[in-house]
Amino acid sequence: MSSPEEKTLILKSSDNEEFLVKESVAVQCITIKNLVEDGCDLDAIPLLNVDSKNLAWIIEFMEKYADSTSTDAEKKDFDTEFVKKPFNDVLGLILAANYLNFPALMDVMCDACANEMKLWSVEQVREKFHIQNDYTEEEEKAVRAENFWAFE
């Protein structure tokens, strides 16, 4: 049995593009790790909910994080650059990270998403997230005034 360090997996995106990734790198995604442990890795592993654009990014992130020579400071710099993507792509990566169960990527992308949200008004948050405003005007005023966590 070949050692896990050397084994390479084939990951197939939803649009049928194949990517080669070392097993030791890919198992940062718990979903992939489970599939490997269940013996489903003989052929290409199909990732039905991840397209090639996202998968390429995810592999880039995985390889950076699996690299034992990169320091925390380097990872932070990498993250800062990595998250500089259009907001829709950030959301896409969050959902892909969730599907693949990749905690490190999930945290970095959700943090980036939250940082964007902090800059927006309530109206902008609704717009970007397609949230339907179901408050009446009075209700909305009341909720804005209400101090759930004013810690009085």
Add this chain to the structure above:
Amino acid sequence: MEVNCQDSEETVFALSFSDFPEDVQLCILSFLDPSELASFACTSKKFVSLCRDDQRLWFSLCDRRWGSCTHLKRWGHGKISYKVLYRILREYENLIGFWRRCGITNIASVNSPPASLVYFEWGPFYVSGSMISPSKNGSYEVIRSPFLWVSITSKGEPMNYLDPEGRFDFTDDLLMDSEKGFLENELIRVNVSFMGKCHVVVEENLGSFGHGKVPSSGIASGEEYQNGCGSPPDRLMSEIYQYLANRTSPGGNGVSRRQRRREKEKQEKLRKWEPEHFVKIVNCSPTLSRPLQGLWKGICDDMSLDFYLVSYDDIGGIACRKVGESSRPLSLHAPVFWSSSTTFIEPPRSPEEYHIYSNRMHLRPPAESYDSGDNGAVSHMLLINSSYDLVIPDIAGPTTNPRQCEGRIWQYENGTFGFGFLRDNYIIDLKHIAKNGHLLDAIEPCNG
């Protein structure tokens, strides 16, 4: 659920936040702070209960901020909501750090005089306050004597205990017992009240009587106490007076004045401990622009270990004072050294300066054994004075005549420094009391 991705910038992301899996919603929201969560709840009724009450979300918020400091699930026996815990920890976080006792002090025991330096740090399910005093064993070690535990009941109410003689370890069992009243005789139940972010009053809890109506989260109008010397400014003294003046017993209807006075006198007789005021020592560690700032320890005149506080002022000067056992405001103490300029003299040093340094004896605690290579070479030098009597007006810029300043600071490569005066041949080498929020060289007090 397929992600709708196209290359166009105008791509409208089809999913709404509420379509996201719950894990995703919780993860994104967990990176917001409470006021931002409140804003998010204003977007739709759907998210109100999520933002307001979800235990997983509030646990994440606590975890991100304090997960590495304390055992979140043990606070209040794990019975309180994490939203309540967030509020509590946010308040208690203000305690963390170094404080000075000022005002009335209680004598803890005959053998140990009350230490004026106090250190609050995170415990597993409480914040502990310890007296920090220099050891007498000839080393750089400091004695850490825990005396105060700041915690909560399983209902989220404050529960604080004073153990002036340091007889107990604060464990889960103790906490359990204390809620049943077992330890009421052994420890002193106290109220810890914040008056502003840098002033705390610890007062015996005598039941419903006899303590002032100070809100426990009273943050005084957002002002930060900036004076690094740890001495109370006028505003603080007026807060103390106001606090004392407010200490009236709550008079219900029909309770006569005489009766109230009698009951108050009875309470005063039972009082085991006088209220104490603590003032925070802000700026207690070095920064890049203030490398000498903070609390240090080193040998003083009688070859015993002592504590020093080095503070930078707003006009480019620096002063060092001993943090002794007196409870007088630090600014009233004469400085050990001071300088009106904090601009270091860069190497290389003149032959005269080299001579001033090289023949000195390094004063270190007698039990410590190390060689001169430990701290590294001298990297920077500063001219200092020892007494305010020698005020040299700095009109022409930095003084170039070394004899006008009677002393020197020599900063070493490892960040520590030594200081000395021209009148003698010594260098007092100082070390940090704490680094990165952790006390260095701390030992337990030896009992008996």
